[in-house]
Amino acid sequence: MDTFSPLKAAPLSRRAGTRDTIEVVLNVNGRNHRLAVDPRVTLLDALREHLGLTGSKKGCDQGQCGACTIHVDGRRVLSCLTLVAMVEGKAVTTIEGLAPEEGGLHPMQQAFLDHDAFQCGYCTPGQIMSAVACVREGLATTDDDIREYMSGNLCRCAAYPNIVEAIKQARAEMEEQP
Amino acid sequence: MRPFSYDRAHDLASAIRAASAQVEVQNRAPIQFLAGGTNLLDLMKIDVMRPERLVDINPLEDSLSEIVADGDGLRLGGLARMSTVAHHPDVEKNYPVLSQSLKLAASAQLRNMASLAGNVLQRTRCSYFRDVSWGACNKREPGSGCAAIGGVNRKHAVLGTSPHCIATYPGDFAQALIALDATVEITGPKGERRIPVHELHRLPGDTPHIENTLAAGEIITAFQIPRKAWAKRSLYLKVRDRESYEFAVASAAVALDLADGVVRDVRIALGGVATIPWRAVAAEEVLKGKPLTEDIARSAAEAAFEPARTHGENDFKPELGRNTLVRALLDAAKLEA
Ligand SMILES: Cc1cc2nc3c(=O)[nH]c(=O)nc-3n(C[C@H](O)[C@H](O)[C@H](O)COP(=O)(O)OP(=O)(O)OC[C@H]3O[C@@H](n4cnc5c(N)ncnc54)[C@H](O)[C@@H]3O)c2cc1C
Ligand code: SF4
Numbered sequence: 001m002d003t004f005s006p007l008k009a010a011p012l013s014r015r016a017g018t019r020d021t022i023e024v025v026l027n028v029n030g031r032n033h034r035l036a037v038d039p040r041v042t043l044l045d046a047l048r049e050h051l052g053l054t055g056s057k058k059g060c061d062q063g064q065c066g067a068c069t070i071h072v073d074g075r076r077v078l079s080c081l082t083l084v085a086m087v088e089g090k091a092v093t094t095i096e097g098l099a100p101e102e103g104g105l106h107p108m109q110q111a112f113l114d115h116d117a118f119q120c121g122y123c124t125p126g127q128i129m130s131a132v133a134c135v136r137e138g139l140a141t142t143d144d145d146i147r148e149y150m151s152g153n154l155c156r157c158a159a160y161p162n163i164v165e166a167i168k169q170a171r172a173e174m175e176e177q178p
Numbered sequence: 179m180r181p182f183s184y185d186r187a188h189d190l191a192s193a194i195r196a197a198s199a200q201v202e203v204q205n206r207a208p209i210q211f212l213a214g215g216t217n218l219l220d221l222m223k224i225d226v227m228r229p230e231r232l233v234d235i236n237p238l239e240d241s242l243s244e245i246v247a248d249g250d251g252l253r254l255g256g257l258a259r260m261s262t263v264a265h266h267p268d269v270e271k272n273y274p275v276l277s278q279s280l281k282l283a284a285s286a287q288l289r290n291m292a293s294l295a296g297n298v299l300q301r302t303r304c305s306y307f308r309d310v311s312w313g314a315c316n317k318r319e320p321g322s323g324c325a326a327i328g329g330v331n332r333k334h335a336v337l338g339t340s341p342h343c344i345a346t347y348p349g350d351f352a353q354a355l356i357a358l359d360a361t362v363e364i365t366g367p368k369g370e371r372r373i374p375v376h377e378l379h380r381l382p383g384d385t386p387h388i389e390n391t392l393a394a395g396e397i398i399t400a401f402q403i404p405r406k407a408w409a410k411r412s413l414y415l416k417v418r419d420r421e422s423y424e425f426a427v428a429s430a431a432v433a434l435d436l437a438d439g440v441v442r443d444v445r446i447a448l449g450g451v452a453t454i455p456w457r458a459v460a461a462e463e464v465l466k467g468k469p470l471t472e473d474i475a476r477s478a479a480e481a482a483f484e485p486a487r488t489h490g491e492n493d494f495k496p497e498l499g500r501n502t503l504v505r506a507l508l509d510a511a512k513l514e515a
């Protein structure tokens with residue numbers, strides 16, 4: 001993710017004759033994709049339906065649950081309330097792009113396994129993306145702060161205590177090698 | 179979602195031009211500015227808002243999201259993101275009520291997306307408003323009635339209501355701005371103007387669908403906060419149904435100018451209980467020139483809620499609102515100036 005240098009947001013191009021189709025170049029996990037989509041398409045739907053990246057989940061589709069959390073230019077945001085056109089020229093990172101390219105898992109992914117920080121797993125990609133950002137923001141200091149700054153990620157299976165433990169383990173490793 | 183066309187604004191003037199040639203304003207306007215999208219796109223998905231065209235103002239971020247703090251005060255760009263402002267060291271240190279009201283709002287992800295201007299303009303969470311299967315909602319369909327009066331109204335307002343709408347203004351940050359005497363900078367087809375933040379929102383009256391005083395094409399470019407004696411002794415107290423990630427049931431933004439325990443000047447704005455970000459002038463008047471004791475704070479809170487009108491399920495709100503304000507005032511008095 002850090003090796004990617006952002007594109008400049010290009011002037012919008014419309015497909016000739018099709019008023020409601022716009023062309024966007026989407027950079028996801030370091031790779032560019034050219035899409036021709038209806039302007040209504042959200043980033044979440046573009047990832048899942050157009051690019052086949054189904055790691056980001058659709059929970060509520062209304063900005064309430066956090067299951068669709070991804071990073072845009074390193075900041076955690078909700079992909080269900082982002083239009084795909086809004087992220088042209090920006091770097092999108094999804095759960096599929098989190099692990100190092102040379103193999104293995106990101107410390108946060110490993111920590112979620114080690115601490116059994118899920119049951120059904122549906123909220124997990126969003127939890128992990130949010131947790132990675134939370135640590136990088138420097139906000140995962142105390143247990144209470146972790147709970148507060150992770151409150152935008154709901155877990156219907158209530159794996160919350162284990163999620164807090166996982167974040168603490170990964171925080172230590174992430175702080176050693178940022 | 180209904181079809182719409184999407185355009186990017188490449189400069190302020192073209193954004194204003196794109197949106198100024200429309201008769202209907204604000205929520206009913208067919209052309210809408212798109213900032214964080216966290217309110218607008220949500221309402222479009224549930225068919226409450228039906229714009230035909232979105233003008234994405236995010237490309238103007240470089241010029242519209244500056245945060246400038248100096249001896250005279252603070253200037254916050256309208257497109258600055260909630261999270262950036264909430265964690266800005268100057269804001270945290272010298273204007274605590276601003277930082278707190280932002281940190282206690284929404285979630286970390288939403289705060290990364292949402293802009294200050296979009297936040298201040300956000301629309302009510304009234305569940306009849308948000309559910310188009312209800313026929314009666316004057317805010318959504320002028321003249322259709324109000325399902326909340328006599329309906330499920332536990333979260334509804336007790337101050338500033340009208341027989342046509344009792345919807346609560348849901349945000350937190352506008353109250354903090356009002357408590358610091360902030361002004362809003364607006365640029366539109368007729369040029370620039372500035373108004374106090376407490377003159378931005380409109381009481382529902384008999385036109386609850388018109389929520390603010392912006393004209394077609396007007397863009398909020400910045401908020402200006404003067405550095406007055408009370409800025410540091412300020413706080414935001416938010417009472418909610420759960421401890422995090424929830425709208426206020428009652429809240430108070432207070433800023434105190436105290437000299438030897440006596441109130442020289444004070445600003446109070448209430449949230450969760452009113453139809454607009456509510457400046458409690460009557461309570462301010464009670465406090466001015468008095469020592470800030472619990473009794474005086476209680477009299478001020480009585481004055482603030484004297485005009486309250488409840489609607490059944492929200493009968494508890496005046497008492498909760500009074501207690502919230504008393505606690506906020508007493509806590510603020512303990513702060514270092
Ligand atoms: C689950 C959830 C929980 C939330 N909890 C809270 C909470 O606890 N407290 C709280 O305060 N808020 C809360 N919010 C609301 C959130 O803060 C707002 O949705 C957000 O601040 C809106 O900002 P935006 O930039 O995304 O606005 P947008 O959705 O982009 O815009 C909103 C409206 O403002 C107009 N607009 C935007 N920018 C400008 C401008 N510069 N000039 C003129 N018009 C403009 C747009 O045209 C649109 O009509 C919550 C939201 C969600 C989804
Ligand atoms: S309170 Fe206002 S928003 Fe809610 S139903 Fe009544 S008119 Fe509509």
Ligand code: FES
Pocket residue numbers: 057058059060061062063064065066067068069078079080081
């Ligand atoms: S799917 Fe985006 S927040 Fe629930």
Ligand code: FES
Pocket residue numbers: 117118119120121122123124154155156157158159
């Ligand atoms: S693991 Fe099932 S929702 Fe979180």
